Every structure is written in structure tokens, then in C-alpha cells.
Amino acid sequence: xxxxxxxxxxxxxxxxxxxxxxxxxxxxxxxxxxxxxxxxxxxxxxxxxxxxxxxxxxxxxxxxxxxxxxxxxxxxxxxxxxxxxxxxxxxxxxxxxxxxxxxxxxxxxxxxxxxxxxxxxxxxxxxxxxxxxxxxxxxxxxxxxxxxxxxxxxxxxxxxxxxxxxxxxxxxxxxxxxxxxxxxxxxxxxxxxxxxxxxxxxxxxxxxxxxxxxxxxxxxxxxxxxxxxxxxxxxxxxxxxxxxxxxxxxxxxxxxxxxxxxxxxxxxxxxxxxxxxxxxxxxxxxxxxxxxxxxxxxxxxxxxxxxxxxxxxxxxxxxxxxxxxxxxxxxxxxxxxxxxxxxxxxxxxxxxxxxxxxxxxxxxxxxxxxxxxxxxxxxxxxxxxxxxxxxxxxxxxxxxxxxxxxxxxxxxxxxxxxxxxxxxxxxxxxxxxxxxxxxxxxxxxxxxxxxxxxxxxxxxxxxxxxxxxxxxxxxxxxxxxxxxxxxxxxxxxxxxxxxxxxxxxxxxxxxxxxxxxxxxxxxxxxxxxxxxxxxxxxxxxxxxxxxxxxxxxxxxxxxxxxxxxxxxxxxxxxxxxxxxxxxxxxxxxxxxxxxxxxxxxxxxxxxxxxxxxxxxxxxxxxxxxxxxxxxxxxxxxxxxxxxxxxxxxxxxxxxxxxxxxxxxxxxxxxxxxxxxxxxxxxxxx
Numbered sequence: 001x002x003x004x005x006x007x008x009x010x011x012x013x014x015x016x017x018x019x020x021x022x023x024x025x026x027x028x029x030x031x032x033x034x035x036x037x038x039x040x041x042x043x044x045x046x047x048x049x050x051x052x053x054x055x056x057x058x059x060x061x062x063x064x065x066x067x068x069x070x071x072x073x074x075x076x077x078x079x080x081x082x083x084x085x086x087x088x089x090x091x092x093x094x095x096x097x098x099x100x101x102x103x104x105x106x107x108x109x110x111x112x113x114x115x116x117x118x119x120x121x122x123x124x125x126x127x128x129x130x131x132x133x134x135x136x137x138x139x140x141x142x143x144x145x146x147x148x149x150x151x152x153x154x155x156x157x158x159x160x161x162x163x164x165x166x167x168x169x170x171x172x173x174x175x176x177x178x179x180x181x182x183x184x185x186x187x188x189x190x191x192x193x194x195x196x197x198x199x200x201x202x203x204x205x206x207x208x209x210x211x212x213x214x215x216x217x218x219x220x221x222x223x224x225x226x227x228x229x230x231x232x233x234x235x236x237x238x239x240x241x242x243x244x245x246x247x248x249x250x251x252x253x254x255x256x257x258x259x260x261x262x263x264x265x266x267x268x269x270x271x272x273x274x275x276x277x278x279x280x281x282x283x284x285x286x287x288x289x290x291x292x293x294x295x296x297x298x299x300x301x302x303x304x305x306x307x308x309x310x311x312x313x314x315x316x317x318x319x320x321x322x323x324x325x326x327x328x329x330x331x332x333x334x335x336x337x338x339x340x341x342x343x344x345x346x347x348x349x350x351x352x353x354x355x356x357x358x359x360x361x362x363x364x365x366x367x368x369x370x371x372x373x374x375x376x377x378x379x380x381x382x383x384x385x386x387x388x389x390x391x392x393x394x395x396x397x398x399x400x401x402x403x404x405x406x407x408x409x410x411x412x413x414x415x416x417x418x419x420x421x422x423x424x425x426x427x428x429x430x431x432x433x434x435x436x437x438x439x440x441x442x443x444x445x446x447x448x449x450x451x452x453x454x455x456x457x458x459x460x461x462x463x464x465x466x467x468x469x470x471x472x473x474x475x476x477x478x479x480x481x482x483x484x485x486x487x488x489x490x491x492x493x494x495x496x497x498x499x500x501x502x503x504x505x506x507x508x509x510x511x512x513x514x515x516x517x518x519x520x521x522x523x524x525x526x527x528x529x530x531x532x533x534x535x536x537x538x539x540x541x542x543x544x545x546x547x548x549x550x551x552x553x554x555x556x557x558x559x560x561x562x563x564x565x566x567x568x569x570x571x572x573x574x575x576x577x578x579x580x581x582x583x584x585x586x587x588x589x590x591x592x593x594x595x596x597x598x599x600x601x602x603x604x605x606x607x608x609x610x611x612x613x614x615x616x617x618x619x620x621x622x623x624x625x626x627x628x629x630x631x632x633x634x635x636x637x638x639x640x641x642x643x644x645x646x647x648x649x650x651x652x653x654x655x656x657x658x659x660x661x662x663x664x665x666x667x668x669x670x671x672x673x674x675x676x677x678x679x680x681x682x683x684x685x
Contacts, residue, residue: 014095014117014118014120014121015092015095015096016092017121018091018092018095018121018124018125019088019089019091019092019095020088021125021128022084022087022088022091022092022124022125022128022129022137023084023085023087023088025128025129025134025408026083026084026087026088026128026134026137026138027081027084028416028418029134029138029412029415029416029417029418030077030080030081030083030084030137030138030139030417030418031076031077031080031138031139031417031418031420032074032077032080032417032418032419032420032421032424033074033076033077033080033421033423033424034076034423034424034427034449034450034453034454035139035417035420035422035423035624036422036423036445036446036450036624036626036627037141037353037445037446037449037626038141038142038143039076039080039139039140039141039423040076040423040427040446040449040450040452040453041053041243041445041449042057042060042061042064042079042140042141042142043064043075043076043079043140043453043457044241044242044243044449044452044453044456044457045061045064045241045243046060046061046063046064046065046067046068046075046079046140047064047065047068047075047076047079047453047456047457048239048240048241048242048243048456048457049061049065049235049239049241050239050241050242050243050244051232051235051236051239051241051243051244051245051246051247051248052243052245053245053246053262054245054246054257054258054260054262054263055187055188055258055260056142056187056232056245056257057142057145057185057186057187058185058228058229058231058232058235059145059182059185059186059228060140060142060145060186060187062231063082063145064079064082064140067079067082068457074457074458075457075458076140076424076453076457079140080138080139080140082140083136083137083138083139083140083141083144084137084138086137086144086145086147086148087128087133087134087136087137087144087147088128088137089148089151090127090133090144090147090148090150090151090364091124091125091127091128091133092124092151093148093151093152093154093155094123094124094127094151094154094364094367094368094371095120095121095123095124095371096155097151097154097155097158097368097371098120098123098124098315098368098371098372098375099113099116099117099120099375100155100158100159100162101158101319101326101330101368101372102116102120102318102372102375102376102379104158104161104162104323104326105318105319105321105322105323105326105372105376114382115375115378115379115381115382116375116376116378116379117375118375118378119371119373119374119375119376119377119378119379119400120371120372120374120375121371122371122374122378122400122401122403122404123311123315123367123370123371123372123373123374123375123403123404124367124371125404125407125408126308126311126367126370126371126374126403126404126407127363127364127367127370127371128404128407129404129407129408129411130293130294130308130363130367130407130411131292131293131296131356131411131414131415132289132292132293132356132357132359132360132363133147133293133360133363133364133367134411134415135356135415136357136360138415138417139417141357142186142187143187143189143357143358143360145186145187146183146186146187146189146190146360146361147360147361147364149179149182149183149186149190150190150193150360150361150364150365151364152179153176153179153180153183153190153193153197154364154365154368156172156175156176156179157176157197157200157333159172160172160173160176160201160204161200161204161326161329164204164205164208165205169205169208169214170211170213170214170217171217173201173208173214173217173218173221174217174218174220174221175221176197176218176221177217177218177219177220177221177222177225178221178222178224178225179221179225180193180194180197180221180222180225181221181222181223181224181225181226181227181228182225182226182228183225184225184226184228184229185228185229185231189341189358189360189361190361192337192340192341192344192361193333193336193337193340193361193365195336195337195340196332196333196334196335196336196337196340197333199329199332199333199336200329200330200332200333203325203328203329203332204325204329229258230254232248232254232257233248233249233250233254236248236249237249240484241456242452242455242456242466243452244480245257245262245471246261246262246474246476247476247480253476262474268344269344270346271343271344271346274346275346275347275348275349276347276348276349277349278342281347281349282342282345282346282347283342285342285347285355286338286341286342286359286362289355289356289359289363290359290362290363290366292356293308293363293366294308294309294312294363294366294370295308295309296407296410296411304402304403304405304406304410305406305407305410307402307403307406308370308403308407311369311370311373311374311377311400311403312366312369312370312373313369313373314373314376314377315368315369315370315371315372315373315374315375315376316331316369316373318372318373318376319369319372330368330369333365334362334365334366334369337361337362337365338362341358341359341361341362345358370403374400374403377400378397378400381397381400413622414622416622419614419615419618419620419621420615420621420622420624420627421612421614421615422614422615422616422623422624422626422627422630423446423450423627424450424454425611425612425613425614426450426586426630427450427451427453427454427460428454428460428612429585429586429606429610429611429612430447430451430566430585430586430587431451431454431455431460431461431464432460432461432610433584433585433586433587433602433606433610433611434461434464434562434564434587435520435562435564435589436463436562437463437464437465437561437562438463438464438465438561438562438563438564439464439465439467439489439553439557439561439562439563439564440464440465440466440467440564440565440566440587441467441468441469441550441563441564441565441566441569442466442467442468442469442566442568443468443469443470443566443568443569443573444468444470444568446568446626446629446630447566447568448466448468451464451466452466465481465485465488465561467481467549467553469538469546469549469550469569470546472545472546472549472550473544473545473546474545475545478490478549489553489556489557489558489560489561490549490552490553490556491552491556506534506535507532507533507534507535508532508533508534508535508551508555509530509531509532509555510530510531510532510533510551510554510555510558510592511529511530511555511558512527512528512529512530512531512558512559512592513558513559513560514527514558514559514560514592515527518559518560518562519559519562519591519592519593520562520584520589520591520599520602521591521593521596525593526593527592527593528592528593530592531580531592533576534576535547535551536575536576537575538550538573538574538575538576538577539572539573539575550577554590559591559592562589563589563590564584564587564588564589564590565577565581565587565588565590566586566587566588567583567585567586567587567588567633567636567637568633569588574588577590579594579595580592580593580594582596582597582598582599583598583599583603583637583640584598584599584602584603584606585602585603585606585607585610585611585637586606586611586633586634586637597644597647598640598641598644600641600644600645600648603637603640603641603644604641604653604657606637607634607637607638607641607657607660608660611634613634613664613665615627616631616664616665616666616669617663617664617665617666617669619669623669623670628670631665631670632670632672634661634664634665635661635665635670635672635675638657638660638661638665638680639675639683641654641657642654642657642658642680642683642684643683645657645684646683646684646685651684651685654683654684655681655684658680658681658683658684661680662677662680667680
């Protein structure tokens, strides 16, 4: 069967089958709910049509919103399944690009489709089950949609390559630049492929740059794609979501939003000086990710994990042998894409969060080489097949099936998130244990977005009012809260919240309008009419806007509504609040009586009865780094309960707490210093 007669049917069926196999694996291993970082933020944005922090992913939010309206499962789980669909589309696109490349490396060897399609499918599945794509195929984040656009861009580049000499080739350039422009509303990472695309055009048809129709098509496509980002302005003006970052409702705010002014501005384009050593840190970080995806040691037989890299080299050789111009173009595109990624992100050494997600487009491009290599190998096997060699051919086919199989087996345990409830349980535990109508101060992403999602998307404790102290440094944030909730105890307008900062090192009087019972204190507690504190920064030596906000809320609220702070703030993050803070579980409750110590009864009830710790004691469930950090918060709460019991002479109750923490949070699963079995038991002596 020739390429021309078979290309209409066989590739289509192979595409569907390949994408379906990938999707089934992704769905089986998907998170059942939210997880940390972007997952909870974008699940919240899609469920409520909100505006995420810039650069954001407007297109992902718009695509995810109707998905959340499906009637089965929680919105987060449905969105995670949708992420699997997007990743499966990426896998299908890599398959199609590989077939296009093989078609353009025509020789007597590559005259039939079936073996090539089978090999390309195996190669695409090799990418599917690689560490980075699989990681983002099981949770709803912008990075999986970025991978889809990488596949679309590569496929469009191949289509232009095939028709570059035709008068209507400009149409593919229009589509190409439209995709680049539209990607600005995804997460912008594919913009780093633009130099590679320019090199691609220069190698194939350099006169394209001086053809008016092609130039105008490219400019028009880019402008049309970029125009979607304008939709963030009406969305920000109409949304009632708790997530409306920077409120880009005016042209000035829109520019600040798209240029990432809140993160430093200038679209974060900072090539020099380097934040860490280029070769030994930044480039090696990319190489580490490529190694983990294509040369991993996750299986007991190391050579299986190395097969994807060998096959990718074979794919490069095949293209080089039969179409050197295409090979040069593809190599330049890949190398420039990788180089621009390293240059742009300019990562510091020991950055607090891995950059694997930003290297995903490079992995997709390299995945094409893997698919081409396996397609060519299968073609060669088919050419050599005879009856006498049937057994050898079968053995060879089986050997190359091991390429995606090795990825699948080697990465399964690390990627299977079907029983990971860590983020959801933390958010529900935190919310459900708060006193009624509490004001709840959070400090970062992972103690904020999960609770906002559970509250807004799944209706958990809507009475709680959440304030993120990091965002409280931005005037728009508190103005937004005050405008939406006219009863919220905060001064209206930024000028009203600057008074504390202006005071400097001065005493501030905070009135108290609550009884001991309302404060959760013993009935015989003497509650003062006011508390006088020294105005000082909560963290560091300089006043921040959030310090003024905190003082203002406490003074305006006068303890009428319970004031609580997430345990993730830590003692150092409490600052001057520490003497007035009592640990009750995953939160500190701020009261106007100093040095009371933990509320033992409430703390015990929360840790023993209310909180869920699913997955931590299950050795079949992998604990990621962020979930491990959250586990440390539970350990700290148990430790403070033990210390309070011991100080009170309740050694039996201390031992109960020791048994409980060991049961739900087996210390050997974490390796935290001082939190081994012996250390936990020693606190009760």
C-alpha cells in the first residue's frame, strides 16, 4: 500500500488508537481531586471563571469552564480527566508529525505505511509515558495545553514545509503565527520556539521573508492570535470569582497584567546577568529533565530506560540520511528551542520549585525524533521479513515494543496519583476546623488556592473569609475584598490602610469587643477592653502594605469575628502576633490574651477526630515534596500537643498523641529530623 493511497485511512485509525491508549492510562492514574500549585489555582479559575496570576492561561480557563459543568464527579476530577484528553491529543499530534517527517524522507525503504504507522504510534506512546508529560497529563495545569500547542506548531511547520514552493503556502504561515499568538493566552512558553521556526523557514525557503503575501499573513496571524488575550478585560470586569488577580479591567492594568508587572515587569525578559552558572546549573537542569524522560533508570534493566534516547538518535539519523535539509531545519528548531528555554528562564541555583514543566515543549519536539526512529525501525523490520525470518522479526518487534512499555512500567508508581488526596484533605481539614465566621489569614500558594477551591467550587465552609497576606501587599486585592463584602472589617481605600506604616515604631491600641466565650477561652478568663501593641513589621525589618492591612483588620474587627492564621506561617511568620496566638490545629487563633499556650482540647479534637490523613500511611502512595512539607505541619501540631500534655502532667494523653501520629504519619516515610519514633516517644518523658 503506497503512502498516497493509505495515508487517508491508516494514519487516522492509528491516531485514534494511539490517543485512546494514552488517554486510558492518563485517566486511570489521574488525581481524584486538586493537588498543589497550579492545579488548585486553575481548577478554581475554571470552576468560577476567574483570572489567574499572570502570565495566566486564559484559554485554559475558558476551555475548562464548560468542562466543570459536567455532572459527574467533582469539578477538579473532571478537569484532571480533561487534562488527560489534552495530553492524549499531544500524543496524537506527535504521531502525525512523525508520519509527515517519514513521508518527507522517502526512499525505497519507506514506501509502505503500516509498519511506519505502528512504529510512530510506539514512539508517540513512548513520549506519552515519559515522566514530564505524564506528570501533567493527570492534573489540570497550563502546561499540558502548552504541549498541545507545541504539537500543533510542529505539525503546521511540517505542512508549510511540504507546500513551501506553492503559491498558497502563506496560508500555513498565517496558521503558524496565529498559533504562536494564541499561545500567548496559554502560557507563552512556545514563544521560545519562534527562533527555531524562523530558522526552519530560512532553511526551507529563505525567499519567504521578502514575499509580501507571506509577511502580511504572518503579521496578521500573530495579531489575530494575540487578540484573544484582550478577553481577559471583560472577564475581569464581570467575574465574581475570588480569583481576579490584578483586576485587569483598564488598559493600564491590562498592560501591567500581560507584562508581568507584579513579578518584575518587562515580560520577565532578563537574559543577563545569569542568575546561576549557565553550563553547570542552568543547562544541566534541562539535561536532567531530558535524562529523566529519555534515559531514565526507573526499571531494573537500565538499558530499557535508555532505549528512547537511542531510538531518538536513530530518528535523527534517518532524517539526515534521506532529507538533510529537513534534518538541519529540525535540528536547528530543537536546539534553538532548548537554548532559548534555558536563556529565558535563567533559573537560580536551588530554586524552590522544579522547572520541569517549562521544559515540556522541548520534550515534545524530541518525542518526534523518537517516533520517527521507531517508525523507520519498523519499516526496516517489515522490509526484511520473510517466512524463514518470522521468528527473528517477531523478536525484533517485541524488543521495540519494550520502548514505550519500559516507560510505562518504569514511571507508573511515580505517576499514579489516583489515591493522592493530600491537597484536598489539607484544605478541608484547615477549613472545617476553623471557628464559625472566621477570618483566615494565609501566606502562600499552597495554603491559599486549595482552600479557595474547596470553598468556592465545592461549597466547604463558605462562612470563612480568606485573606492572603502576600497578596495583601497589593492595593487592588484589599479593595476587591472590601468591595465584594461590605461587612468585611477593613478600611476602604489604600490611604486608610497606610496609617500603621506611617506610625513606625509606635504603640497601637486594638479594641476588644468580644467575650471569653466568643474568643473560645475558658469562662473565667479576664478579657481586656483593649490590647496595646507596638507597631512593627511582622516579617523582616521594613514595613509592608500587608502589615498595615493586618493591623487595620484587627483594629476594625476588634475580635468580633474570630481571627486565625494558617499554621504554614510558622512562628517566625506570626511576628508580633505570636504571644497572642494559640494553636488549635492547622491554624493559630489570635486572642487578646497573651501567652496562653495551645488550646489542648480543640487541638486534640482536630488532630484525632476531624482531620483526614489519607495516603500518608499507605506505602503504595508516593508522597511528593509539597505533600511532605504539609505533613511537617501536622507533625508540628502533634508535637505542640505532646509538649502541652507533658507540661500539664498528662503523660498518658501525650503517649496517646505519640501513638496517633505514628499511626497516621509513619515517621520513616518522611525522615524529618527529630520526628522519628524514638524522638516522638521521648517527648512524653
